[in-house]
Every structure is written in C-alpha cells, then in structure tokens.
Amino acid sequence: MHLNCITNMKFKLVILFFSLLLSCKNKEAETAYTAKAEEMRSVALLYKEELPIEELEDLRISRDVFYSGKKALYYTPQMEFSAGFKVNFSKVSRIETCDSLEVNLKYFTKQKLNGLKVVWTIDDENGKNLSWSGSLIENNKVSTWADFRLGFKLDKKLANKNNVLNIYVWNPAKDEIWIDDFNFNLFDIYYEKQNDSNVNCNFYYDFESNKDIIKTECIKESEAHSGKMTCNLSDGEEYGITVKKPLYLFGNEVIKKLAASIWIYPKQKEHDLILTFSCKDKATGDFKFWQGKSTIDGAFELNKWTKLNSAVNLPFEKFNLDDEIEICIWNRGKTAILVDDLHIVFGEQPERKSEPNLIGNNASTTSLAAQQTLLYDTINTRFLSNFHPNDFILTAPFYQPQKGLESMVHIKNNRVQMHCYEAQKNSFNLVWETSNLNHPFLVKNNIFFAGDFDNDKTSEILIVNKQTLFWELYHFKNLSWELKTKGTNLFPSQWCNSKHINVSNVLYSNNKTVLLKCNAYGIETLSLIDGNWTIGEPKILPQGFEQKDTDFLLDWNNNSFLKLNTDWRFDVKLLTLVDHKLTIDKNIELTKNKKGLNPKYYEHTKLWTGHFISTKSKHLLVSYLNCANADYNGLNCTTIENNDMFPNGISFYH
Amino acid sequence: MFKLNRIKFLLFVTVFFLFEFCSTKKEKQRVVNSTFEIINFDATSNFQSNETKVKTIALDYKNAMKGFLIPSANQVAEGFFKFKFELKNVSSSTQKFYYKIYYENISYKFNEFDSISKLEHELAQENFYGSWENTDLSYREVKSELTSGSLIAIEDSFRIVGNPRNEMRYFSEGKNDRWKRNPRVGNYQLKLVVCTASDLKQIPIEIQNISLKKNERFLNPFYYFNYGLGKKLKETLVINDPVFLNVYAKPDLGSGIFIKSDALGTDKYDKSYFCNTCGENEDLYRNAPLQQFINYVDSSTKFNNIPLLKDILKDDYTQIDYNWDKSFYTKEELIPTFIQTSKKPCQTVYSDPTTHSLKIKNPATTPGEWKKESVGVITRHGMTYGKYRVKVKLTELLNKSGVWNGLTNAIWLITQGGGEWNFRRICNSSRGYMATYWGGINDKRVKAVDYSEIDFEIIKTPPYCPSNKFPPVFDNPVANNKNINNWHTKTPDDLIESRDKITVACTNWDMACMEPKKFSTGCNSLDYQGKTYHTFRWDSVYRALTEKQEELDDELFAGPFYYFEIDWRPTEIIWRIGATPDKMRVVGYMNDDVTAIPNNQMLLIITQEYHNTTWWPGAPFAQDNLPFPLNDIPGEIYEIMIK
Incomplete structure (x- = not known):
C-alpha cells in the first residue's frame, strides 16, 4: 500500500x-x-x-x-x-x-x-x-x-x-x-447485473430496431411478418443476424436450457436455413458448444410465414460467467428466404423466491380456517373512478348526521370532494367539494391524515406541510371545513413520508387516533399530546413474523388489523392484538371483481378500511391500477396506464 | 312334335331347378370325393340354429378367472357346442373313417400362406386355433366301419378354450392356466376334417395332435389343409361350416369391482368403503370383470405444488390466475408431493348394478391433505388382439378460459405381465428390446420382454410434429409485481388457435425393437386410407412411438359420452374416436413397418390420472403450478366392448 x-x-x-x-x-x-x-x-x-x-x-x-x-x-x-x-x-x-x-x-x-x-x-x-x-x-x-x-x-x-x-x-x-x-x-470484469429478483430472460427482436443485434446487413424493409423490417436473404446470402448474450446477465441463475423461435418465409424450394446456438472459448476461439435446427425437416410452405421453434440443453458445466451465447441465422442452403421476429428465452422457469418470513401461509399446516376471503361488493364506486396514486383518500366520521358512518374525502391536485353513503339509495353521494386552489386541502406539499387526534370525539383532517413541518387540524362544521387547531410546534419530519404511515383508532384503549408505522422492532406511534407530537416507543411487538418498514397497517374489526405489504406481492394478513403482541391470524384473499380480475394482480394497490356502509362492520376499499412509468418500482407512479386486459378500478370488499 | 318336346324339356328344367331350389332352401351341404360324402355339417347345431351366416356369442365373465369357455354352461346346455354331420361311403369297399374338428380365429390372424415364400407363414403358428381340449385325442374313429353305400349320422361336441394347444409355457405348478392364453374375440372358422385310415397315416402327427411341434414350431392345420400337402389328400375331405361363430366381450360393468390386495402394495388398507359391489369377497373375485387400478408411482412424479385449492373447471380459473400463481408463491409455501393413488379402495370407484355402468372420480382434497389422486379401473381377463371400444363420459380437461385441470384421460392396454409365459415375440434385430420400461438409455437389450402397452392419452400438450413447431417457446416469467407484463407472459402465437384443444396421443410401446424395416427417430410420416399420420420417437432407445392429434376438448368430453377405440390387430394398430360407433374416425395408425406390434396378452385400463408434465415437454401448463382439486372430478364408463 x-x-x-x-x-x-x-x-x-x-x-x-x-x-x-x-x-x-x-x-x-x-x-x-x-x-x-x-x-x-x-x-x-x-x-x-x-x-x-x-x-x-x-x-x-x-x-x-x-x-x-x-x-x-x-x-x-x-x-x-x-x-x-x-x-x-x-x-x-x-x-x-x-x-x-x-x-x-x-x-x-x-x-x-x-x-x-x-x-x-x-x-x-x-x-x-x-x-x-x-x-x-x-x-x-x-x-x-x-x-x-x-x-x-x-x-x-x-x-x-x-x-x-x-x-x-x-x-x-x-x-x-x-x-x-x-x-x-x-x-476483472464489469457488468451491469440485473436485479437478482427481476432477471429478464426473454428477448424479442422484430428487427424494427437494430439494438443488440450484430450483423445487421440483412435487415431491410421488405415483406415482413410484423412491422416493416425483415432479415432479407432474398439474394441467397449465407449469413443473417446474430445476437450475443453474456451469461453474467442472468446473475445467479444457471442457464441450462435455451429456446428460440423465428418466423421463416421461404421463397424457394430445398431451403436449408439453420437457427444456430453456440458458445466459443474466448481464449482459443474453439466452440464449447454448437447446435442448430434446420428448416429441412420441417413443414414450410413456399411464400408463407411459418414458425420454426427450437430448444437446446446447454452444457452449463463447461461455461463461465463471461461466456457469451450466440444465436445466429445461417442460410446454409443459400436459397431466397426471409426471416423475422426472433424470440429467445434463456433458461426455464426461474427458481421461486425464498422468503421464509412470508410464512403465515405456512404450507404444511395451513387449513382453510387460516384463510379468510373478502367478497367483492357491487356498490358503485364511480365517484372515485378518477383516483390517482398521488391522491389522498381520507376516511373518518367527519359528517355528524352520518351517525358514525365514515365519509370519504378525496383530495386530487385540483379538486376535493367528500362523499357519504346513503343507505336508502345504496350509493355514495357528494356532500361537499371545492376546486379552490387556495383551499388548505389543495395547497402543494401537504400531506394529510384523518382521525380524532385531539381525542375530543370528533374527527379531523390533519394537514402537514412537508417543507415547513407546520400542521393544522380541520374539522367539518357547518357544511364546510374549518380550521380547528393550528399547531405551534413542528411535526416530526421523519413522519412526513406518508406512504407507509397510517392512522389507528384502536391501538390504545381510549380510541385515540395515533399515526403508526412499522419497523422490525415493532410499531412506532405518533400521537398528539397537549399540542405536542410525541413519538411512542415501539410497544406493540410482532410475534411469529418479521415485520418490515414497508408494512402498512389498517384498523379492521374488533382488536384486529389488516397488514398490507406489496414489496414482492400483494400480501394481506389479518393480525390480532393481544397484550401488546400482534400475531398473524389469517391470510386475506380477495375475490375477483365484476370483470373477473383480482386486485392483487395490479401494479399499484392501496387500501382503506372504515365503516363506510355500516357502523357494525368495516368495509375494505381497494384501489387497483397499473402504472405507465417504465421504471416504476412501487413508490412513485406519475402516470397511470390504461390496460385493456387489466382495466383499473376501485372497489369495496367485505 | 318339336313343340311338344320343347315343352317337356322346359318342364323338366323347371322341376329340376325347383327341386334344387328347395334343396338349397333346406341348406343341404354336400361335399364329396371318390370315397365318401359329407352332408350337412353343422358345427354348432345346438346354438342359434336359425342363424345362417354368423352366430354370435358373448364371452361369459362369470367364474372366468381360470379362462373363458366358449360356450359356458350358462350359455349352452352342458357347456359344449354340438356338431353334426352325415357320412356316406360312396366307395365300393367297406371303409373305416376318422374325423376331427378344428377351429381358428380368423379375425385376428396371420395369413397362413406366405405369398412371398409360398410356404406356411412364419407367424401362422401364433394364430389362435384349436380342437378338442384333450390334444392327445387326435382323430376320432367313426364307430364302425361303413359298408359301401351306407350312411351314418355323427354327432360330437367341442368347445373353445384358452391354451388350446396345451402348451407347457402356460402351465404352472402342473396346472394348465388356460387364462394365460384366452380365446380371442372375433370370428371363428369351424372346420371338419374327415379321412380314411390310409389318409390318416399321411397326416403329420403335429396336425393330428396340435400340441406337438416340429422343429420347435407348431404346424397350423389350416395352412396344411388349405394350402399345404393336406390339400392334396385324395381320401380326405375338409369342410368349413359356412356359418361363422362371432365372439365378443362385453363385461357387465354393474357386476362389481374387485379389489386386489397386492395391487395396493400393502395388506393394511382401509376397507371402510367396501360394499356388495366393491371389495374382495369370493363372489367379486370370481365374477367381477374389473378391479380398481392403482397407478405405479415412481419418484419422478415428485413435484412442489402451489398451495391452492380450486375447481378449475367451474371456478373460471383463468390464464391470468395461472400466471400469477406460477410466480408469486415462495419456495417455502409450495407443497412437496407425489401423485397419489387411493389408500381407501372403493372410495373413488363404483359399480352401478342398475345402470350397468362404472363411476370413477378423482377425489377432492383439503388444505393439509393436499393431494392429487389418480383413479381408474382395469379389466381382469387378459386378451390378445381385438377392437377395444369404450363408451365413456370422462372429465373435461379445459375450462372456458382454456386452462387445463391437470388430468390425463387415458384409455389404454397394458401387458398382463407375468414374465416368460407372456413374452412378446422375439425381436430379431441385432440388438433386441430395451430390457425394462423404466431403465434409462443404458438399459441392456434382450430378445424378449413381457412389457407392452398401447395408449390413448388425452392431455393438454402440443403435438411433436411437424418438427418445426416443437417445442413451443414460452417466456419465462419474472416475479415482479410492479410490471404486469413481467409475470403475465403471453401465450406463444402458434398456440393461440389451440386454446380450446387437447391432444389425443396414440402410443405403442415397442420397447425400441429395431426390427421394423422403417424403424426411425424424430418425426416421420405414415399414410393410411388417404390420410397422413406423423409418428414421433425421441431417439433410438426410446421405448415408444407416438402420434398426436389435436381435438376439441368440448367435443370429446363436454357431451353426454364419447367413444374411443383401440383396434389392435396382428400387424397394425388403429386408434379411432367418435360420437357414435358408426361415425368413428381414425386419429392414429401404426403398422409393423414402423413399430413392433405386441402379440402378448394385455388388459384394458381406463383412468383419469395426474401426470408430471415433465413427461410431456412443451406442455403449456405445469402440473405443479395447477391448484389441487377443490371438488371431486367425476367420470363414467358406460360400456366396454371388445370385438
């Protein structure tokens, strides 16, 4: 040194x-x-x-x-x-x-x-x-x-x-x-390895772009299986395109099998085009592996697109991580022929994720009693159909005439609406709204929570400015939202990330509303005591499962909670609280909605619980949508995607 | 005058023809040589005497475990056919006469005459033929000598039994196990041979006593008398009964199911589901035509299944559901399991004495039990050759979203086993058969094996041929719930049009005998009745040849029933399916040019079974990614006919 x-x-x-x-x-x-x-x-x-x-x-x-x-x-x-x-x-x-x-x-x-x-x-x-x-x-x-x-x-x-x-x-x-x-x-090597849990093994080349393709001379605009471009070997050229992939791309996955397909358009008889798979020793240039599948033995009509499928087993024990697999088109017969739409798949179904701490689905002992299914409810949710992931939905019994039923305040970036359930009509009706951008609910950089923070038996909306950390409480009075309390000290900044923070009214026996967030040590709470925000030490401890800071807890019925985690999959558990200990009671499954789709399939899901329809039991409100952001990682979705196969929605479950 | 003679002539001709017509109406059969006449031979005079072309008899399954008898005592008095004929000595001298009855199954035989060698066909000795059970009784002497011009009526009896040549191969512990070579179904030719004493001396002893061999071979009397030296005997008459005897098998599916303890692999099993029509009592042992089938389970059936219960056919379990479940269970959540077989015999099979049908079901399971259990029945009486036609309502395999429920509907024949007595014909290729069913590529080759199998397996899997289509290329999912396209992978475009189809796989297990002149590997074509069939074999040591054809699942299994037929013949196998017996269509064809056709004794099995999909490369749904059955999956067998 x-x-x-x-x-x-x-x-x-x-x-x-x-x-x-x-x-x-x-x-x-x-x-x-x-x-x-x-x-x-x-x-x-x-x-x-x-x-x-x-x-x-x-x-x-x-x-x-x-x-x-x-x-x-x-x-x-x-x-x-x-x-x-x-x-x-x-x-x-x-x-x-x-x-x-x-x-x-x-x-x-x-x-x-x-x-x-x-x-x-x-x-x-x-x-x-x-x-x-x-x-x-x-x-x-x-x-x-x-x-x-x-x-x-x-x-x-x-x-x-x-x-x-x-x-x-x-x-x-x-x-x-x-x-x-x-x-x-x-x-001694550099590579950008894919995330271990998201290794992509599938590659498509429609030749509309030359990206990742070597030897692109044959790619021309001509009669194509898809798009406009084809690997055109009409003059009987011997070699078409080549694609190379290094094995280190696939991280820990050992690639034992390789499958590929191409579409072939033979223009002459006695064609002999081979889809080849090979790997060369970098030092000597000798082939470590070579195999090909020819059109000779297949059933190909002239002047018609027909698919050639192939799969090979790879001698993986001979390979090193920096070896490259080559997939080539070899027109051995040198007849006029077109090739399009190359599809390559490395490996077989990847090994499943290992996550012992997701065992609450304990495979060997699960009985049906350990699963509870919440049923899709047909109540019309059109009033929330324009929900966006950056919106807020706040639920609490804001509206006194509802006698305990929870109203919903939906805050978008340019409008706020409050809806309440009307039993006689079996629908939610608009009670209040505003588009005034100066309204506190529409001021930028605010986050919101709903509950009875000051424990005076009326529900408020807590507004916190993320930049200044100033906070206020508003309550619904005289058919409008009025300022109730203006905070004199700052809101703790580490509680401003609202994605994994929720409110609870049942954690403490006096039904006081607290904010809560999960971490490995337990449940941290933040409560308003004498005008000051006080962070409580984790007293509620998880038992028999590992809690994560991405867990999202919601009050459910009696002494129970729903725990949502979407890190890897949509996972909802029913937890019960006894003597400051939280245990997993059941797995929660949702039934399909009226379009035959389960909310768990969607890229972005959000849950709310509340006495929306009845004071005797809670409903679950589930928003499910897909995100158009190409790099969406579950945190920030700026643009919603409308997918015909998976139409977005928001539904009640009970 | 001329006119009168003409009238007389016409009158004479008319009377003559009338006489002959009446004679024909009385079916007077007369065969004559220079020495004697045989008149009115009737091989089965005490059975269906009104039939003039074909007499039909069903195999009697009652108490037939020791071998079928045709006829049985339940069908014809005393349990024997009586044959009659008249014998007239037309020679000038007193003669002694001898006779013998032969029968041969002509539906499933090799032609006795080999048109190439002009000799007896090498395999004619495999034909099912016989005579009296006591093979030492060669030719019977007519009671007394017949004087010239005298006529005698003779009546005798015979029956068709298994192991008619009393071959030692089918003996065990000194007993003649006639069931090891049961009579074949189909048409029988009944032949009477009558000769003088001097001709009898010329008839080879191996023809007189069919249990004897010459140069290690049986001599087929039908060749001898129809084509061979026997045809030239001057004082011998060979008469075929013009009426064929047609034998068929139609086991009564309502007469119970036998439970064979050694099939369960243990003597400690739950008998709580035993009843009058299902169990192991003496009556069922003697009379039940079928028993519950327990699949052989080997270690390769082990898999790790998703922990989910669904009724795939009813719950509209979609491709989206399948793809999600394929990606988003952890390793720890999977259930390690094997394909199961019944531990409670009679629980999942039922013989209905009212409808004369069989009900089978794959049982529902529960969390914690987590089981995929196969179910099936197997016949108890082995046979060689025949047209095995079943009328069944087996489970649908695909739901309305095209997702497979994990089952294979199989109608198949399997060797009756037994070792040497049931060995197939020797494989004369330089290398022989692969010795075992389960041995891998390094298994030795042997001249003969007892293993044989002919399958209908109906399953969700793509065809092997043409070779350019196989195997389909499936995207690997990525378990990323932040991108639907990562885990909800597309169906390959070349499989989309097969979404509502299943594959009928027709397989002959020839144990890789290379003797057929067109033995080959990979995809090859075979034409039959104007249609081309594509055979496939993985490699030269692969023990089976398969043809696959896609059919609509709804057509085969959504209706009230469907027919499946394996037509197993000495030189070919034809697989047919259809909604009615008169509208069957061929879905598979193989002959002895491409595959060794089995000639040993086999049993029929009908199952709804779970397969490990690694046995079927290219299958779009993996068994371990399909849920366990929430509800019972029923099937029904209405009829088994073997003709």
Missing part, C-alpha cells in the same frame, strides 16, 4: 485545472454510474485497499464522530481535499484484465451536501492525466451514517501497469462531513 496525502495548495489548483479540462474531454468516455451494491458483482477481485484511518494523525481526523474503530476522516468547512489513495498499477497482478473499479465509503453530515464528489483519476508514469472522473454524493441522508458506493467501468487502455490510480474526496463547496470505511476494489 502506498499513501499520498494531497495537501499542497498549488498542486490542488493544478489538479482542479486539469480536472475541469478533462471533465469536458472525457465526459463522453465516462462510463461511471451510480449503482446500488447489488448491481455489481465481481467475477474475480483483483485488488482491494482500505484507507488506514485509524493510523492517521492529523487535522483531518475526528475522534468524536466515527462509524467504526475510533476515528474518521473529517472535513471542516475549510477543507477541500481528503486523504486518499495513490496506487501504482504495477502492484496489481493481472491489471491488464481489470475491467472495473468500485469505491466505497461511509459518510455523515448534518446538512444537505452541495457538491461533494468522489474522484478517481488515472495518470501515466509521467504524471500526465489520462482520465478524470468525479461523482456527486447527492440526495444525502442527514444526521445519520450512510453508505456511498460507486462503480466504474475501466477502459482497458487505462489498465496499464505503468499507470497510477488516484482516489480522493473533493469538497469544493466546503461542506462539513465525516468519512469512514473508505476503500476501493478493482475487478
């Missing part, structure tokens, strides 16, 4: 100058990305090094704030550069095979960072800078130690034993920050 501490101001300025110059030049070449740890996986670790912070003794060390050991690097607002690494590549064996660099550190700051960068550079043996890359630490956590990890693909040309690698943290905005566990790794 060789350590270099960059302290000379002039040198710093030179570095800054070159960095600015090279950042423009190398921007295109820069292939840095910010990735989560699970998106990178090494095949072989070439070299690693950790900064020996415990051994440093200078101004840049803090003994008061650290993550591990007894020391951490400390940037005062006056400090711009950290201690870092300088590594001569001659020390790294097989550096020429190095493909990627990973930098890890932990950081702690008390404010939002304004430009802190982790920088790595490569210089030649004469000190000439060959590459400069800097990545911002953005959207940082505050007042808590957080991880930062970066991965970079290393240009092969830079992986030269004569070059020198520098890594440091650059603090141009002079933020105050502590850094610990600062290390880096060099790997």
Whole structure:
C-alpha cells in the first residue's frame, strides 16, 4: 500500500485545472454510474485497499464522530481535499484484465451536501492525466451514517501497469462531513447485473430496431411478418443476424436450457436455413458448444410465414460467467428466404423466491380456517373512478348526521370532494367539494391524515406541510371545513413520508387516533399530546413474523388489523392484538371483481378500511391500477396506464 | 312334335331347378370325393340354429378367472357346442373313417400362406386355433366301419378354450392356466376334417395332435389343409361350416369391482368403503370383470405444488390466475408431493348394478391433505388382439378460459405381465428390446420382454410434429409485481388457435425393437386410407412411438359420452374416436413397418390420472403450478366392448 496525502495548495489548483479540462474531454468516455451494491458483482477481485484511518494523525481526523474503530476522516468547512489513495498499477497482478473499479465509503453530515464528489483519476508514469472522473454524493441522508458506493467501468487502455490510480474526496463547496470505511476494489470484469429478483430472460427482436443485434446487413424493409423490417436473404446470402448474450446477465441463475423461435418465409424450394446456438472459448476461439435446427425437416410452405421453434440443453458445466451465447441465422442452403421476429428465452422457469418470513401461509399446516376471503361488493364506486396514486383518500366520521358512518374525502391536485353513503339509495353521494386552489386541502406539499387526534370525539383532517413541518387540524362544521387547531410546534419530519404511515383508532384503549408505522422492532406511534407530537416507543411487538418498514397497517374489526405489504406481492394478513403482541391470524384473499380480475394482480394497490356502509362492520376499499412509468418500482407512479386486459378500478370488499 | 318336346324339356328344367331350389332352401351341404360324402355339417347345431351366416356369442365373465369357455354352461346346455354331420361311403369297399374338428380365429390372424415364400407363414403358428381340449385325442374313429353305400349320422361336441394347444409355457405348478392364453374375440372358422385310415397315416402327427411341434414350431392345420400337402389328400375331405361363430366381450360393468390386495402394495388398507359391489369377497373375485387400478408411482412424479385449492373447471380459473400463481408463491409455501393413488379402495370407484355402468372420480382434497389422486379401473381377463371400444363420459380437461385441470384421460392396454409365459415375440434385430420400461438409455437389450402397452392419452400438450413447431417457446416469467407484463407472459402465437384443444396421443410401446424395416427417430410420416399420420420417437432407445392429434376438448368430453377405440390387430394398430360407433374416425395408425406390434396378452385400463408434465415437454401448463382439486372430478364408463 502506498499513501499520498494531497495537501499542497498549488498542486490542488493544478489538479482542479486539469480536472475541469478533462471533465469536458472525457465526459463522453465516462462510463461511471451510480449503482446500488447489488448491481455489481465481481467475477474475480483483483485488488482491494482500505484507507488506514485509524493510523492517521492529523487535522483531518475526528475522534468524536466515527462509524467504526475510533476515528474518521473529517472535513471542516475549510477543507477541500481528503486523504486518499495513490496506487501504482504495477502492484496489481493481472491489471491488464481489470475491467472495473468500485469505491466505497461511509459518510455523515448534518446538512444537505452541495457538491461533494468522489474522484478517481488515472495518470501515466509521467504524471500526465489520462482520465478524470468525479461523482456527486447527492440526495444525502442527514444526521445519520450512510453508505456511498460507486462503480466504474475501466477502459482497458487505462489498465496499464505503468499507470497510477488516484482516489480522493473533493469538497469544493466546503461542506462539513465525516468519512469512514473508505476503500476501493478493482475487478476483472464489469457488468451491469440485473436485479437478482427481476432477471429478464426473454428477448424479442422484430428487427424494427437494430439494438443488440450484430450483423445487421440483412435487415431491410421488405415483406415482413410484423412491422416493416425483415432479415432479407432474398439474394441467397449465407449469413443473417446474430445476437450475443453474456451469461453474467442472468446473475445467479444457471442457464441450462435455451429456446428460440423465428418466423421463416421461404421463397424457394430445398431451403436449408439453420437457427444456430453456440458458445466459443474466448481464449482459443474453439466452440464449447454448437447446435442448430434446420428448416429441412420441417413443414414450410413456399411464400408463407411459418414458425420454426427450437430448444437446446446447454452444457452449463463447461461455461463461465463471461461466456457469451450466440444465436445466429445461417442460410446454409443459400436459397431466397426471409426471416423475422426472433424470440429467445434463456433458461426455464426461474427458481421461486425464498422468503421464509412470508410464512403465515405456512404450507404444511395451513387449513382453510387460516384463510379468510373478502367478497367483492357491487356498490358503485364511480365517484372515485378518477383516483390517482398521488391522491389522498381520507376516511373518518367527519359528517355528524352520518351517525358514525365514515365519509370519504378525496383530495386530487385540483379538486376535493367528500362523499357519504346513503343507505336508502345504496350509493355514495357528494356532500361537499371545492376546486379552490387556495383551499388548505389543495395547497402543494401537504400531506394529510384523518382521525380524532385531539381525542375530543370528533374527527379531523390533519394537514402537514412537508417543507415547513407546520400542521393544522380541520374539522367539518357547518357544511364546510374549518380550521380547528393550528399547531405551534413542528411535526416530526421523519413522519412526513406518508406512504407507509397510517392512522389507528384502536391501538390504545381510549380510541385515540395515533399515526403508526412499522419497523422490525415493532410499531412506532405518533400521537398528539397537549399540542405536542410525541413519538411512542415501539410497544406493540410482532410475534411469529418479521415485520418490515414497508408494512402498512389498517384498523379492521374488533382488536384486529389488516397488514398490507406489496414489496414482492400483494400480501394481506389479518393480525390480532393481544397484550401488546400482534400475531398473524389469517391470510386475506380477495375475490375477483365484476370483470373477473383480482386486485392483487395490479401494479399499484392501496387500501382503506372504515365503516363506510355500516357502523357494525368495516368495509375494505381497494384501489387497483397499473402504472405507465417504465421504471416504476412501487413508490412513485406519475402516470397511470390504461390496460385493456387489466382495466383499473376501485372497489369495496367485505 | 318339336313343340311338344320343347315343352317337356322346359318342364323338366323347371322341376329340376325347383327341386334344387328347395334343396338349397333346406341348406343341404354336400361335399364329396371318390370315397365318401359329407352332408350337412353343422358345427354348432345346438346354438342359434336359425342363424345362417354368423352366430354370435358373448364371452361369459362369470367364474372366468381360470379362462373363458366358449360356450359356458350358462350359455349352452352342458357347456359344449354340438356338431353334426352325415357320412356316406360312396366307395365300393367297406371303409373305416376318422374325423376331427378344428377351429381358428380368423379375425385376428396371420395369413397362413406366405405369398412371398409360398410356404406356411412364419407367424401362422401364433394364430389362435384349436380342437378338442384333450390334444392327445387326435382323430376320432367313426364307430364302425361303413359298408359301401351306407350312411351314418355323427354327432360330437367341442368347445373353445384358452391354451388350446396345451402348451407347457402356460402351465404352472402342473396346472394348465388356460387364462394365460384366452380365446380371442372375433370370428371363428369351424372346420371338419374327415379321412380314411390310409389318409390318416399321411397326416403329420403335429396336425393330428396340435400340441406337438416340429422343429420347435407348431404346424397350423389350416395352412396344411388349405394350402399345404393336406390339400392334396385324395381320401380326405375338409369342410368349413359356412356359418361363422362371432365372439365378443362385453363385461357387465354393474357386476362389481374387485379389489386386489397386492395391487395396493400393502395388506393394511382401509376397507371402510367396501360394499356388495366393491371389495374382495369370493363372489367379486370370481365374477367381477374389473378391479380398481392403482397407478405405479415412481419418484419422478415428485413435484412442489402451489398451495391452492380450486375447481378449475367451474371456478373460471383463468390464464391470468395461472400466471400469477406460477410466480408469486415462495419456495417455502409450495407443497412437496407425489401423485397419489387411493389408500381407501372403493372410495373413488363404483359399480352401478342398475345402470350397468362404472363411476370413477378423482377425489377432492383439503388444505393439509393436499393431494392429487389418480383413479381408474382395469379389466381382469387378459386378451390378445381385438377392437377395444369404450363408451365413456370422462372429465373435461379445459375450462372456458382454456386452462387445463391437470388430468390425463387415458384409455389404454397394458401387458398382463407375468414374465416368460407372456413374452412378446422375439425381436430379431441385432440388438433386441430395451430390457425394462423404466431403465434409462443404458438399459441392456434382450430378445424378449413381457412389457407392452398401447395408449390413448388425452392431455393438454402440443403435438411433436411437424418438427418445426416443437417445442413451443414460452417466456419465462419474472416475479415482479410492479410490471404486469413481467409475470403475465403471453401465450406463444402458434398456440393461440389451440386454446380450446387437447391432444389425443396414440402410443405403442415397442420397447425400441429395431426390427421394423422403417424403424426411425424424430418425426416421420405414415399414410393410411388417404390420410397422413406423423409418428414421433425421441431417439433410438426410446421405448415408444407416438402420434398426436389435436381435438376439441368440448367435443370429446363436454357431451353426454364419447367413444374411443383401440383396434389392435396382428400387424397394425388403429386408434379411432367418435360420437357414435358408426361415425368413428381414425386419429392414429401404426403398422409393423414402423413399430413392433405386441402379440402378448394385455388388459384394458381406463383412468383419469395426474401426470408430471415433465413427461410431456412443451406442455403449456405445469402440473405443479395447477391448484389441487377443490371438488371431486367425476367420470363414467358406460360400456366396454371388445370385438
């Protein structure tokens, strides 16, 4: 290990100058990305090094704030550069095979960072800078130690034993920050691995685009099976397209089988076109595997599109992760022929997810008594049909004449409506609405909760401004919403993420409304006591199951709750509370709606419970819709998708 | 004058023809040579005497476990056919005469004459023929010598029995197990041979005593007398009864179901469902034509099933439901299980004495029990060849969304087993049969095996041929609930039009005998009656040849009943289906050019069974991704006819 501490101001300025110059030049070449740890996986670790912070003794060390050991690097607002690494590549064996660099550190700051960068550079043996890359630490956590990890693909040309690698943290905005566990790794391969649980093995090529296709010369606009473009071998060309896929794309899945199909349009008799599967040894160029299926033995009519299906078993024990499987079109017969719509599937049905903690469906002992089915109710929900994931629906007995029945306040970005159930009409009717953008319910950056927060037997809507943390209580009086209480102290900021926070009226014996959220330690509560928001220590403890912070709890009947989690699948459990302990009583299933679809199939689901129809029992309101955002991960859906096969909806269940 | 003579002539001719016409009306049959005459041979004079072309008799299943008797004592007095004929000595000298009766099944036989070698067909000895049960009784002597011109009426009897040649192969512990070579169904030719003493000396002893072999081969008397040297005997007459005897089998499905303890694999089983019509009492043992069938379960049937109960046919369990359940159960939630067979015999099979039908059902299950249980019945009397036609209402396999309920409806023949006595014909290829059904690719090859099977298996799976279509390419789902298209994968476009179809798979297990001149692997074509059938074999050691055809599930199983027929013949097998017996259509055809046709004794099985879908590559629904049955799945068998 060789350590270099960059302290000379002039040198710093030179570095800054070159960095600015090279950042423009190398921007295109820069292939840095910010990735989560699970998106990178090494095949072989070439070299690693950790900064020996415990051994440093200078101004840049803090003994008061650290993550591990007894020391951490400390940037005062006056400090711009950290201690870092300088590594001569001659020390790294097989550096020429190095493909990627990973930098890890932990950081702690008390404010939002304004430009802190982790920088790595490569210089030649004469000190000439060959590459400069800097990545911002953005959207940082505050007042808590957080991880930062970066991965970079290393240009092969830079992986030269004569070059020198520098890594440091650059603090141009002079933020105050502590850094610990600062290390880096060099790997001999780089790849962007798919998320382990979402490995895509299916690939379609309709040739309308050349993306991912090698040897595209045959792709032309001509008579096509789909679209306009085809791999056109009408002149009897021998080779068509090729697709290559490295096995590391599939993460932990061992690919034992490969299936593919193409559509063939033979224009001449005695055709012999082969769909081939192969893998070559990268070192020798010899085939590790080759197999093909020809059109010779099939039933193909001339001048007609016919499908050729094929499947092969792969000798997976011969393969390495960096091996590439090639799928090619070989027109061995050199007759006039068209090819379209290549479909490739790697592997077979992937192994199912292992999640022991989802056992509440305990397979070996489940009886029907452990499952409860809630039935679809035909009550008209058209009044909520324009629900969007960013809307709020607040339910509580706001409207006194309803005598305990819960009303629904639906807050959209430009309109608020309140509906109440009318038994005689068996429908929900509009009681109040507004489109006044100055109304507190329509002010931006507000979040809302409903309940009897001040325990005075009337229900309120709690409005919290996420930015200012100011809060207010409103109640429905005289056919309008009036301010009841204006908070004098701030609402706790960590309770402003409303996605997994709900209210409960039954957690405590006095039926006081509290906000609650789940974590592994139990249920945290937030309640209004004498005008102050007080966080309660987790007293309600899960028994026999692992609770997650993505669990969403809803009051149900008597001493029971519904627990919703949609991390992996729509999973609803009925929990009972006895002596501050929550146990799983039943799995909850929903029946299909009138269109024969179950809400659990949808990408975005939301639940509300309440005495909407009757004061004697609760109904469950379920919103189910699909999201058009391509990268939707369950958190933020900005655009709803209308899918003919899965029409969106919102329904009652009981 | 001329005119008068002409009138007399015409009168004479008229009288002559009238005389002959009357004679014909009286069915006077006369066969003559230079030595004697045989008149009015009637092979079955005490049975259906009014029939002039075909006399029909059903196999009597009562007390037939030791072998069928034709006729039985319940059908004809004393249990024997009486045959009669008149014998007249037309020679100039007193003669001694001898006679013998032969019978042969002519529906399921090899032609005795081989048109290529011009000799006796090599396989004619396999034909089912016989004479008197006591094979040592060669030719019977007519009571007394006949003087010239004298006439004698002779009456004798015979019956058709199993193992008519008294072959030692079918003996065990000194007993003649005639049931091991039961009489065949179909038409019988009844033949009388009468000869003089001098001709008798010329008839080979192996023809006189059909239990004897010459050069390790039986000699077929029908060849001998119709084509061979016997045809040239001057003082021998061979007379065929012009009336055929047609034998068929139609077991009474209402006469009970026998439970065979060794089929259950244990002597400790629940007998609480036993009743008068189902069990193991003496009466059922002797008379029940069927017993409950217990599938053999091997370890390859193990799978991990989703923990869900559904009535797939009624609950409208859709493709969306299937795809969801396929992705969103964890490993820990799956139920490790095997395909089950009944532990409570008679619980799932019922013989109805009122309707003379059989009811079967795959039983419902409950959470915790989690079982997919197969059900079926099997006949108890083995036979060789025949047209096995069943009238059944078996379960529908697809619901209205095209989702499969996991069952295979099977109507099939299986070897009666037994080892050497039931060995198939030797496989003369250099390598023989694969020795066992379950042995893998490294199984040894042997000259003979007793294993045989001919199947109808009706299941949701794609055809193997043409080869370009197989196997369909299915997307792998991704269990990502944030994107419907990840887990709700598309049906391949080439399967969409088969959504409401199931596949009728017709299979002959030939144990990979390579003797057929067109033995082959992969997809090949075979033409029959203007239609082309596609055979498929995985590889040269695969023990079966299969043809698959897609049919509408509703047509076969949504109606009140449907007919399925396996027409098993010595050189070919024809599979037919149809809504009525007179509107059957061929769905499968194989002959001995492409596959070794079995010649041993087999039993008929009808099942609704669960298969591991790894046995059927390309199946769009995997067994372990289909729910357990919430309700019973019934089936009914109305008729079994073997002709």
